[in-house]
Amino acid sequence: MKKISKILAIFVIVSMMLVLAGCAGTASVTTTTEDESIKIGSLADLDGKIIGVQMGTTGDILASDEVKAKSVERYTQYVDVITSLKQKKVDCVIMDRDTANAFLKTNTDLVSLDVGFEPEQYAVAVKKGDSALQAVVNEVIAAMKADGSLTASFKAHEDQKGAAPDLNTSAKGGDLIVGTNAGFPPYEYMNGDTAVGVDMDIMAQVAKKLDKKLVIENMAFDGLITALVSGKINAIAAGMTASDERKVNVDFSDIYVDALQVVVIRAGSKK
Amino acid sequence: MQHKQSKIATWVLSAVLFAIFGCFVLIVIFQDRLGLNIASLQTLRTNFINDFVVDSRYKWLLDGFGKTILITVLSTTLGILIGIGLALVKVLEHIGRRIFFVTRFVNIYLTVIRGTPVVVQLLVIFYVIFGSVSVSKVLVASLAFGINSGAYVAEIIRAGILAVDRGQMEAGRSLGLTYRVTMIKIIMPQAIKNVLPALFNELITLLKETAVAGYIAVADLTRAGDLIRSRTFDAFLPLLAVVAIYLLVVMGLTQLMTRLERRLRRSDNR
Numbered sequence: 133m134k135k136i137s138k139i140l141a142i143f144v145i146v147s148m149m150l151v152l153a154g155c156a157g158t159a160s161v162t163t164t165t166e167d168e169s170i171k172i173g174s175l176a177d178l179d180g181k182i183i184g185v186q187m188g189t190t191g192d193i194l195a196s197d198e199v200k201a202k203s204v205e206r207y208t209q210y211v212d213v214i215t216s217l218k219q220k221k222v223d224c225v226i227m228d229r230d231t232a233n234a235f236l237k238t239n240t241d242l243v244s245l246d247v248g249f250e251p252e253q254y255a256v257a258v259k260k261g262d263s264a265l266q267a268v269v270n271e272v273i274a275a276m277k278a279d280g281s282l283t284a285s286f287k288a289h290e291d292q293k294g295a296a297p298d299l300n301t302s303a304k305g306g307d308l309i310v311g312t313n314a315g316f317p318p319y320e321y322m323n324g325d326t327a328v329g330v331d332m333d334i335m336a337q338v339a340k341k342l343d344k345k346l347v348i349e350n351m352a353f354d355g356l357i358t359a360l361v362s363g364k365i366n367a368i369a370a371g372m373t374a375s376d377e378r379k380v381n382v383d384f385s386d387i388y389v390d391a392l393q394v395v396v397i398r399a400g401s402k403k
Numbered sequence: 404m405q406h407k408q409s410k411i412a413t414w415v416l417s418a419v420l421f422a423i424f425g426c427f428v429l430i431v432i433f434q435d436r437l438g439l440n441i442a443s444l445q446t447l448r449t450n451f452i453n454d455f456v457v458d459s460r461y462k463w464l465l466d467g468f469g470k471t472i473l474i475t476v477l478s479t480t481l482g483i484l485i486g487i488g489l490a491l492v493k494v495l496e497h498i499g500r501r502i503f504f505v506t507r508f509v510n511i512y513l514t515v516i517r518g519t520p521v522v523v524q525l526l527v528i529f530y531v532i533f534g535s536v537s538v539s540k541v542l543v544a545s546l547a548f549g550i551n552s553g554a555y556v557a558e559i560i561r562a563g564i565l566a567v568d569r570g571q572m573e574a575g576r577s578l579g580l581t582y583r584v585t586m587i588k589i590i591m592p593q594a595i596k597n598v599l600p601a602l603f604n605e606l607i608t609l610l611k612e613t614a615v616a617g618y619i620a621v622a623d624l625t626r627a628g629d630l631i632r633s634r635t636f637d638a639f640l641p642l643l644a645v646v647a648i649y650l651l652v653v654m655g656l657t658q659l660m661t662r663l664e665r666r667l668r669r670s671d672n673r
Binding site: 138140145169184192193205206207208212215219220221250284354358362378381 | 490504507508512530534535537538540617618619620622629630632633634636637638655
């Protein structure tokens with residue numbers, strides 16, 4: 133009798149949890165156009181909305197300073213922000229266009245809007261005064277732009293199925309420790325348990341040129357500059373915008389891609 | 404005599420340390436007037452202004468602190484309520500009375516909640532259980548921490564009740580009181596005396612545990628420190644401020660707890 137009641141109890145609890153999870157899952161999938169009360173079509177529509185961002189990114193700064201949002205929810209990674217958007221916990225997300233497109237491929241219930249934010253440029257960050265490393269990175273970026281390997285890299289990582297870069301493990305010159313925030317495709321994302329992406333490909337070339345081993349440190353985006361300044365990492369390759377505020381603390385390489393912040397909304401929210 | 408001497412010594416030492424700290428602060432503020440040109444001191448002052456004064460960033464810390472306290476209070480209340488319920492079921496189980504299914508459920512609840520990290524429980528409640536609704540994150544966090552705390556509080560209260568001498572129950576019954584009345588009028592008051600210090604500890608633990616609420620983007624004290632860091636890229640002062648605030652609150656609560664214990668011990672003539 134005891135054993136039966138134990139099995140019965142576990143069965144009931146597990147089925148209750150599955151039902152709960154099922155309800156939650158199905159409800160979030162059916163984002164119908166009719167019951168969507170949030171409608172966003174332009175920059176002005178962002179006022180009074182709940183905006184989701186990743187902490188420390190340009191999107192975060194835009195949401196905090198240039199928009200009169202009802203509240204800004206700062207998550208640690210884009211996966212959480214997108215999940216919250218799908219679950220109607222935030223009304224919209226301000227994020228980089230390329231990463232937005234990567235997420236939109238697998239989330240067909242979301243759309244992105246260009247509301248006219250200022251264009252930005254990504255660059256690799258090095259410690260202030262580290263002109264040697266800065267020069268090498270600039271050489272590599274120029275070379276990759278010239279011979280088309282940068283475009284090839286973008287193409288290879290388009291569907292998040294790109295290969296890991298050559299870590300140059302047989303190098304004799306020491307380690308080149310590069311900080312990044314995987315979870316930002318196509319610039320960096322996890323393929324299995326290695327961080328891969330356009331930024332990783334660029335830094336692999338830099339490591340080869342310096343005859344150093346490429347070591348990739350994956351960390352939270354808002355911890356990257358602090359790690360660079362304290363010397364834990366030698367460079368940041370994380371789709372980082374070369375903004376004036378950041379230039380106070382770090383030096384940037386040449387620009388390697390133009391980017392833009394867009395607003396991602398649920399399909400039903402489109403005006 | 405010795406007690407008084409050590410008390411005076413503590414006060415004198417604290418005053419001296421405070422004075423040294425005060426002098427240091429004054430030196431940093433007035434370093435120009437003093438003709439000092441030390442780079443690290445200048446960086447310290449610039450960082451302090453960037454971290455706390457610019458854009459009234461200190462307000463972020465205050466708001467975060469308010470949220471942390473709110474979540475802690477709500478979770479503790481919920482935790483104690485859940486804990487009492489669970490503890491009663493466990494005590495009944497101990498004396499052999501098992502309520503079909505409720506006892507089983509309570510045991511499974513305790514196993515699951517104590518067997519998984521609180522961060523994971525928080526994520527499950529936020530993304531799975533409340534997966535399709537927009538709900539106040541403070542309430543979600545309080546619910547998660549309350550449910551987690553309830554499992555541990557149950558053990559505390561159960562141990563407190565069972566620690567009361569069996570003789571008390573026997574005495575009560577032999578005086579003709581029913582089990583219920585003995586429990587409420589004789590056992591429970593003594594159990595509460597056993598339980599209060601441990602419950603206070605649970606409150607202090609919860610206060611620090613709420614630091615992970617940032618996983619669901621709750622703007623608590625730790626997150627406020629993160630936010631300042633993400634704008635100024637200085638880790639030292641914001642983290643120091645967050646540590647100091649947590650420490651001061653915990654020290655204050657511990658002081659309260661010591662005073663409370665002292666009062667409770669007054670009725671023990673042993």
